[in-house]
Amino acid sequence: MRLGLGRSRLARLTSFSRTNTRPCAPQILPFPQLGNPSVSPRLQGVFPSLVRGFHVSGCSAYAAPKGPGDFPRPELERRIAAIPIERYRNFCIVAHIDHGKSTLSDRLLEFTGTISANGSNKQILDKLDVERERGITVKAQTCTMIYNHKGEDYLLHLVDTPGHVDFRAEVTRSYASCGGALLLVDASQGIQAQTVSNFHLAFAQDLALIPVVNKIDMPSADVPRVLEQMETSFELNPADAVLVSAKTGKNVPSILPAVIEQIPAPQGDTSKPLRMMLVDSWYDNFRGVILLVRVFDGQVKAGDSLVSLGTGNRYTVGEVGIQYPGPVPQSVLRAGQVGYMFFNPGMKRIQDAKLGDTFTTVSAENLVEPYPGFEEPKPMVFVGAFPVDQSDYGRLADSISQLTLNDRSVTLQKDFSEALGSGWRLGFLGSLHCSVFQDRLRQEHGGSVIITDPTVPTRVVWADGTETIYQNPAEFPTTDDHRMRGAAVYEPFVKATITMPEEYLGRVIELCESIRGEQKSLEFFHTTQVILQYDIPASQLVDDLFGKLKGATKGYATLDYEDAEWRRSDLTKLQLLVNKVPVDAICRVIHTSQAERLGRQWVTKFKEHVDRQMFEVVIQAAAGKKIVARETLKPFRKDVLAKLHASDITRRRKLLEKQKAGRKRLRAVGNVTIDQSAFQSFLAK
């Protein structure tokens, strides 16, 4: 079903629809992993986290999954080969976070016999450990299914997309390989912020949309209200909607006939030269980079010589295959299909796999037009990461590079702090992306890593018209710096879309105004639901705006955002000083109006975590030359060693050894020695 939208609505919608390819997140290793013989090859393919190590042996190690309706590999290939492109359907699910995309995907895989329905395969497409723990999708997943409709086989390709705003790039890329989407809305919650923005992304890409109302089994489900919302907000006809419960499976089978009838088949010509787009990629320790590709024209098989039109690099295809739902090798991928491939020898660096890049055969290099490609995701949030004990630097370096290997959207730079020693400055696409990465780092390193508060970049346009973008607040010049004369300072803003029940409107407006938000629009969705648009400083967004919104609305608010613009702003660098010496790890570029409040918070909190010294310690917060807050730590009165008798050698030695171990963890700031745990506790939320 195509949308027939009026001119004014179209104008309003397209104003939303700027393609924002932000994040791609920690990625999965979707290959079956060998090494745990007690786990069946099927489960190894589906749950990589069940087993240690990576896929090591030949492709024959992973057979086609065994389940109801499963076929041995030659049979699967034969059935796929017999399906013409007119009977392909590539689709995804567009929804707000938690509205049930992954659950519905599982049901569809069960229904088509791609996986068994015995309850052991829950959340097949959420494969990343962190996704299971947090119950959210971070990385888009794909799966091919075969569905027999009215006696004919159809090749369906389902992409499960993340709902969270940080992972918008995943969503956009998924849409590029699809002809249509299921617009899924939770019957008890109705349309939420990400339903709106994901709808606009899908609409901008001209996807055919099938309205699906999920969770109709819930006592709080209000189906008529959701249908009315879909009609008023998106002009989707309630008569086209499919009402389902992904949890119980009720009515899920009606979705696939709708997919076949309403979503167009992909266009493509197998006889033309190969034209193939890179949609996603991830790193496998043994294969090198694995590519997820959408073949537009031609076909590709193992042994073909390919060229990347983006980088000019040439490769020989090692294997092609489909995700079913684990990787199943195929002898060929044809126009219209989405599948994986890797090269032999493998592509070594994930940076060489440019998402949106066009590949063709070497012989057709000059015949094929490249696709425009996707926008490079740009980091929005930065943190510093330092080992508590500098002797751990090597170990931490290894695991950071391992994590970034599979997540091209994390930017990485070496950093040095006088207070914290050597470490890194990491850039992320949003706060969730940042916290997912932090969790993974902490899981591996426990308490031995210090992570500084998230910050956003700042831009300075100097008097001579040149500009500098500062990602590290420690490098930002203070207001009394002579270079700042005649300079203009800018901070990034985001366009935030917030939905909430009307009763919380007052509180949400109050919150947005208090963080320098500027209201752009206010719209009533339905008699009780409100959608608000605010331009908000990005620094406030990373300062847990979502948490604050949830607090103000008893958890009912939803938030989505996209980059807006740089705005000129009255910013200052707030620094913590210990006995007049700046602690470079504790420094932020903030709006001048916040300096005093934050300064007071800092000095009070830092005082709690610093041990007393033999002399007085003065803790101050300074904005430029101005001291905005101060606390004093009184000196020790007693010398603990003085109590010991001179002959008490063992006790003395013990004390000295303890002191020596402690010293390893101490950093000197001026004449004051501060235990690393003080920074850690201070920086902990």
Ligand SMILES: Nc1nc2c(ncn2[C@@H]2O[C@H](COP(=O)(O)OP(=O)(O)OP(=O)(O)O)[C@@H](O)[C@H]2O)c(=O)[nH]1
């Ligand atoms: N009662 C009920 N619960 C459901 C239904 N569908 C999904 N859920 C539950 O809703 C929660 C979220 O489901 P998911 O499938 O993880 O949602 P999602 O949209 O994939 O979430 P993200 O991946 O984070 O975007 C889970 O606890 C599901 O069990 C349903 O039809 N009825």
